[in-house]
């Protein structure tokens with residue numbers, strides 16, 4: 001069967017525990033199974049980008065550690081060994097199926113710079129259009145804790161938005177999202193379809209299930225929220241189940257499907273970048289009773305602002321807070337902090353809004369991991 005018009009480009013995220021053994025080495029058997037599944041999708045005409053964890057888990061044994069290291073330099077050193085080994089294995093296995101692998105290593109700083117973000121998109125698009133399988137991971141060896149994506153679940157959702165994926169498939173060591181952490185509640189049941197991430201779902205999502213997983217269900221839910229806000233349906237299922245990828249794109253797999261019914265608020269690229277990747281440089285506080293909705297259109301006017309915090313330039317992204325200090329949005333400003341501080345209502349010389357509608361993201365659920 002060839003892909004329908006709707007699901008053609010897929011981003012697959014696979015976690016460390018689904019690629020490595022518990023002794024800090026690649027599991028050739030697990031990797032072979034995954035690559036066979038990826039090749040099945042490629043054979044059917046799908047474009048596939050893989051977000052693969054596992055660099056630290058695949059490398060720590062060869063670094064001389066008996067268990068996954070906890071110190072940052074050791075994790076980075078392990079990743080520098082494991083990433084090479086993973087790519088070697090991916091390249092060889094994909095080639096034996098007739099496909100070429102490429103490596104993309106990124107840091108959060110790459111994504112917070114709009115030019116580099118757009119450049120990453122152009123590169124990924126060329127690779128995907130030419131039938132290559134890009135394999136993405138965080139560039140662990142050079143990132144520092146403060147500036148890490150931290151987990152590949154949210155990275156995969158951001159990458160899915162970057163390349164306009166039709167679907168995000170997250171493969172883990174569990175067959176989907178349960179209504180409670182199954183390790184703690186034996187009666188937990190699998191949720192097959194989720195249209196909205198409710199506070200109950202957030203509360204059910206717990207920590208990692210293995211010693212090599214990092215984000216647990218919490219970070220998978222964060223990832224799904226980013227995908228849903230970007231208009232991309234997501235699936236969460238168990239790695240290693242035969243034909244899981246093909247069945248997932250055909251909506252026949254066992255697992256959890258996440259698809260928002262409300263597509264009105266889907267964010268375009270620019271807004272995705274503002275919401276999930278930009279680094280806000282300051283804050284503006286709205287006057288009491290002021291809002292960013294003006295006559296049905298959302299934009300920020302100078303007269304709505306009562307306070308400016310921090311220093312920023314024209315073109316920077318800032319957080320927008322209401323009078324009580326609640327975060328209500330993010331936007332690219334047309335004036336510097338200095339100009340805004342000098343704004344005088346009586347002699348308004350500002351020719352533009354402070355933030356135009358196209359540059360404003362607001363009223364996202366407060367729980368969506370917006371901005372940095």
Ligand SMILES: Nc1ncnc2c1ncn2[C@@H]1O[C@H](COP(=O)(O)OP(=O)(O)O)[C@@H](O)[C@H]1O
Nearest residue numbers: 015172178180181204206208209213215216217
């Ligand atoms: N509500 C939940 N539903 C399913 N799994 C959950 C839930 N809460 C916590 N978990 C745990 O999350 C684990 C998956 O996350 P993680 O260990 O980070 O995997 P990966 O390495 O695949 O990213 C599961 O093995 C499970 O133990």
Ligand SMILES: N[C@@H](CCC(=O)OP(=O)(O)O)C(=O)O
Nearest residue numbers: 016053054055056151152214
């Ligand atoms: N970048 C890290 C993986 C980070 C991560 O999110 O791991 P996981 O929870 O197994 O998906 C690595 O390759 O080891």
